[in-house]
Amino acid sequence: MTEPLLAVRGLRKAFGALIVTDKLDFDLAAGETLAIIGPNGAGKTTLIAQLAGDVRPDAGTIALNGRPIVHEPADVRARLGIARSFQITTVVPTFSAEDNVALAVQSRTAMQMHFWQPARADERLREPARAALERVGLSARAGVRASDLSHGEARALEIAMALACRPMVMLLDEPMAGMGHDESRAMIDLLRTIKTETTMVLIEHDMDAVAQLADRVMVLVAGRAVASGAYDDVRRDPVVRDAYLGEN
Numbered sequence: 140m141t142e143p144l145l146a147v148r149g150l151r152k153a154f155g156a157l158i159v160t161d162k163l164d165f166d167l168a169a170g171e172t173l174a175i176i177g178p179n180g181a182g183k184t185t186l187i188a189q190l191a192g193d194v195r196p197d198a199g200t201i202a203l204n205g206r207p208i209v210h211e212p213a214d215v216r217a218r219l220g221i222a223r224s225f226q227i228t229t230v231v232p233t234f235s236a237e238d239n240v241a242l243a244v245q246s247r248t249a250m251q252m253h254f255w256q257p258a259r260a261d262e263r264l265r266e267p268a269r270a271a272l273e274r275v276g277l278s279a280r281a282g283v284r285a286s287d288l289s290h291g292e293a294r295a296l297e298i299a300m301a302l303a304c305r306p307m308v309m310l311l312d313e314p315m316a317g318m319g320h321d322e323s324r325a326m327i328d329l330l331r332t333i334k335t336e337t338t339m340v341l342i343e344h345d346m347d348a349v350a351q352l353a354d355r356v357m358v359l360v361a362g363r364a365v366a367s368g369a370y371d372d373v374r375r376d377p378v379v380r381d382a383y384l385g386e387n
Contacts, residue, residue: 142205144169144338145190145308150199152185152362159185160196161362167308172339174353174370176346181359183342187310190340191223192216203307214246220307224297224314232286236277236296239285240268243300271303272296275329291322295329302333309339315348327351 143166152160159182188194192213241264275295358366
C-alpha cells in the first residue's frame with residue numbers, strides 16, 4: 140500500500156474546556172485535493188494551523204512523507220514542503236507583487252540574507268517569483284504595490300507566494316473569502332489548474348468550489364470528522380445534511 144503524503148493520527152487540541160480538534164485521524168494522498176467543510180466553530184482553521192505548525196497540538200502525530208513533523212516549527216515545515224494561505228490576505232501592502240513573492244521564496248528557503256534591500260536584486264529570488272506570478276496570471280501586475288491590487292488579485296498573489304516555494308502540500312484557508320462572483324470563478328479556474336501539479340487541503344464555504352475542486356470531502360463538526368468521501372456521497376449523508384447543510 141502506498142504511504143500517504145500526509146498522515147494525521149490522534150490529533151487533539153483544546154483551548155481551556157473547548158475541544159477544537161478531537162482525536163482526529165486522516166490521510167492525504169499525493170496529488171489529492173481534500174476539502175474540509177463544516178459549520179463555523181468546527182475547528183477547520185485550527186486544524187490547518189496545526190498542520191502548518193502555527194499551533195501546537197496537545198496530542199497526536201503528523202507525518203509528511205513518513206517523517207514526523209508534529210514537533211517541527213512552522214518555518215521548518217515550510218522548507219519541508221508545506222505552504223499555507225490564510226482567510227485574510229497576509230501580503231506586505233507596501234511591497235510590489237513581485238517583492239512579496241520574492242520575500243516568500245527567501246523566507247521559506249532559509250537563504251542567509253539579513254537585509255531585504257540587497258536581496259531584491261538576487262535572481263535566486265526573482266526568477267521563481269516571476270514564474271509564480273505568471274502561473275497565477277499576475278505577470279502584468281508584478282510591479283504594482285500589493286495595496287493597489289484588487290481583492291481577487293491579492294488572493295491570487297498569496298497563491299503565487301505559496302507556489303514559488305514548490306510545496307508538496309498547499310493549505311488553503313477560504314481562498315474565495317470576500318470575493319464576488321466573477322473573482323470566485325476566476326479563483327476556481329486557477330485552483331483547478333494548480334491541483335494537477337500539487338497536493339491541496341482546502342477549507343471553503345463555497346460549495347460550488349468544493350464540488351469542482353475536491354477529490355474528497357471531510358466534514359468537521361465540533362473537531363470531529365463526521366463524514367469523509369466523494370462530494371456527492373457526503374452531500375447525501377444524513378448526519379452531514381443535519382449538522383452542516385441544514386437539510387432534513
